[in-house]
Amino acid sequence: MSDHFPRYAYEDFTIGSEWSLGSKLVTAEEIIAFASVFDPQPFHLDEAVGKSSILGGLAASGWHTASMFMRMFCDAYLLDSTSQGAPGVDYVKWKRPVLAGDTLTGKTTILDQRTSRSKPSLGFVKMHHDLFNQHAQLVCELEHTAMFSLREPIEP
Amino acid sequence: MSDHFPRYAYEDFTIGSEWSLGSKLVTAEEIIAFASVFDPQPFHLDEAVGKSSILGGLAASGWHTASMFMRMFCDAYLLDSTSQGAPGVDYVKWKRPVLAGDTLTGKTTILDQRTSRSKPSLGFVKMHHDLFNQHAQLVCELEHTAMFSLREPIEP
Numbered sequence: 001m002s003d004h005f006p007r008y009a010y011e012d013f014t015i016g017s018e019w020s021l022g023s024k025l026v027t028a029e030e031i032i033a034f035a036s037v038f039d040p041q042p043f044h045l046d047e048a049v050g051k052s053s054i055l056g057g058l059a060a061s062g063w064h065t066a067s068m069f070m071r072m073f074c075d076a077y078l079l080d081s082t083s084q085g086a087p088g089v090d091y092v093k094w095k096r097p098v099l100a101g102d103t104l105t106g107k108t109t110i111l112d113q114r115t116s117r118s119k120p121s122l123g124f125v126k127m128h129h130d131l132f133n134q135h136a137q138l139v140c141e142l143e144h145t146a147m148f149s150l151r152e153p154i155e156p
Numbered sequence: 157m158s159d160h161f162p163r164y165a166y167e168d169f170t171i172g173s174e175w176s177l178g179s180k181l182v183t184a185e186e187i188i189a190f191a192s193v194f195d196p197q198p199f200h201l202d203e204a205v206g207k208s209s210i211l212g213g214l215a216a217s218g219w220h221t222a223s224m225f226m227r228m229f230c231d232a233y234l235l236d237s238t239s240q241g242a243p244g245v246d247y248v249k250w251k252r253p254v255l256a257g258d259t260l261t262g263k264t265t266i267l268d269q270r271t272s273r274s275k276p277s278l279g280f281v282k283m284h285h286d287l288f289n290q291h292a293q294l295v296c297e298l299e300h301t302a303m304f305s306l307r308e309p310i311e312p
Binding site: 034037038039040041061062063064066067068070071074078079083086087088089090091092093094095 | 190193194195196197217218219220222223224226227230234235239242243244245246247248249250251
């Protein structure tokens, strides 16, 4: 799509390497905007209801948290990579509420990588992602296997 | 939060029962709006790029599809239930692209239910959800265990 070859390719996602996901401030306006469209449960829409629930405040929908992760992932390295997408996620765990005013940070840890047998230009990378709040508490974790093109395809 | 007792409680989610998730038309504007905020990969933002990719058209972000599922789930029965949330999802599989102009339908199948040992007013319901396009092709499936209050808590 452009003359620029992406900075990151399959070869860079070595097992055990860690990748920062930057940071993201979560605002009440964003929480309410997402929930209004996709998850209109009262504790995602109203601060008073959130405060009186076990969530302890206006809390982001779990799908909003996952979507904010996706943007952090895109900005940190995915958009400047040879990514070929992903067929799904192995799991998502929402460990603690993400509340209005929280600042999320995150990191990716590479669990495994292998090249495709049928398509020598392609590789599979198993990734574990952690998101933390400003108190260094884990709020969300997920794993998935992503596909990336090789920088230098293996000779057949 | 209101005097209305929800229509659906733990007891209603019997193993093997199926629950319709209604339907949802997916527009190009919605696909682009979601992707602009959460997943700005070119094939989610630009119809020409999507058409020339293996996705075959302007395709929704996988997280957008999951979020649209959440809204369908809310409107179909969750918002009128004793839902107490869910700690995560076991998996999400994106089986086919969701394209601009598609109409999604879906159903939930109840895989398992059990009451909490520590909290007799609470039960766990394992749910499988399928989303289809207008050609009856499976586009997304996911599973998770949700918590619901019992209508009539078990006597201790």
